[in-house]
Amino acid sequence: MTAHSQNNLSIVALAGGVGGARLVDGLDRSLPPGSLTVVVNTGDDFRRWGLHISPDLDTVMYTLAGLSPEDRGWGIDGDTFHVLAEARRRGVDEWFQLGDRDLVTHLSRTGSLSQGDSLTRVTANLCKTLGVVRPILPMTDAPRPTSIVTQAGEEFVFQEWLVKARAAPAVKEVRRQGTDEPSPAVLDALDTADLVVICPSNPYVSIDPILTLKGVTDAVRNTRTVAVSPILGGQAVKGPLATMIPEISGYAPSAKAVAMHYEGLLDGYAVHPGDAFDAPFPILETNTLIQSKEDRVRFARELIEFARSL
């Protein structure tokens, strides 16, 4: 909202897991220092073996640190699994894949939180040990767990639905519990942003948890905002979104259905070739598949150019 030169946009990206992390990585490689802040969903956070696990924060951190594997959406590339192997040998209940190097993140986070540090500070320290310099902000310091109510009437903690139940049970409703206070740092970042980028993350379980925090939707509405569609040709690149859209909204999965979900917030929208539609805002139609590092940078530059033109 502050007046900045077009060459020095102050950008806040709202991100979930893999898709968000990849766009953020492209933005990170395309923007000067000090211009990008990433606000990350903590609705997927859960406790396992007494550890505080923050899947989306980890995915974004590891991606910016260049540690994410190309072939899976979690953990550290080339990690070993000695701890997990021992847990299996002993028959200790386990279903969450924890690598040995990855474990240090959870141990360090859990230890610091138990000593009274905020998740915001803990995340900043973890970023430092990983050599990540962009500010990565958890959306909240207190827990705000997402749960999935299925059409059969069961309620799952999000990670149990996603990983343990393999996202199979049809979704009726997404619920949020716990705090609705964003961290002070998140409000500060939004307050000075020239541009909000809604990453190609799941709107229901990655972006809504951020947008529904007190004051966030208003701040986004009052700032130039572009979103990137997480649906390409009717498919999600990753995750359960393509089946969730019809289950929750009744619409077929499409870039347009996601835009309708963000009604009133968008000043521009980026979609994959063939996904454009009649909209009350400009649409950037370009290759939004951003798996390689080159594609991430190419797309991030196009997106920034598009946003500047609005």
Place this chain on the structure above:
Amino acid sequence: MTAHSQNNLSIVALAGGVGGARLVDGLDRSLPPGSLTVVVNTGDDFRRWGLHISPDLDTVMYTLAGLSPEDRGWGIDGDTFHVLAEARRRGVDEWFQLGDRDLVTHLSRTGSLSQGDSLTRVTANLCKTLGVVRPILPMTDAPRPTSIVTQAGEEFVFQEWLVKARAAPAVKEVRRQGTDEPSPAVLDALDTADLVVICPSNPYVSIDPILTLKGVTDAVRNTRTVAVSPILGGQAVKGPLATMIPEISGYAPSAKAVAMHYEGLLDGYAVHPGDAFDAPFPILETNTLIQSKEDRVRFARELIEFARSL
């Protein structure tokens, strides 16, 4: 206190770390099922990286499971250290040696405790996953941390004094905080014991934490009790006891000084050759160095025979 045949003694062993674990291992290999219960010090328990770590419980469990290394007093033989290596790489503060397989114990314990299980139940479950069948009872379910007050007037949590400060600062006093309630299972075991064995553990920081729990000293006093000296020829086999005795009691470190500390409790006492003294109870003078499995069994059999003769 119950009348049992001499061939079927019901024995409760009070144990700390390595020395206690080795005697308990000898007893375990010498006694029929159902005759031995081990009560273990939890005064050394501490939290690290958010994990609940119980060094003495782990040493006893691993020793009975046949997993303890011969050449060091902690962890699992042949364990790997991938997690620790990553912590060092990242510069995450660490001083406690945690192996990858060992970590599963702490993770599993911490997870179960955080779900409301008692330490007694958690320990029983850990024993099951490790194939240990003898009952191993933590002395308390709630925390009872030992701290060391140094002659310089500093107060250390026990493990920080032992590991981080390498037991160097001279000891003025040993303190205990937290609960003084033994677990119900400990009182039950003492209630039906024919014989209490005080293992060759540190009297100040391993045995006193158990004896000073409500009702325990009375139960021990009312039961036939033998102790094994942790001092052999003026030296401790392991740990800081030989320097603690003069610092705390003013006496030279000796088997006798330890027996005086247990005044009024002993019906018999086992010491290393050359360590016998004039005592108001019978003394078994024999090789009490029990590092090998063969020595553990040989000594345990002598000790049981000695106790039966009292």
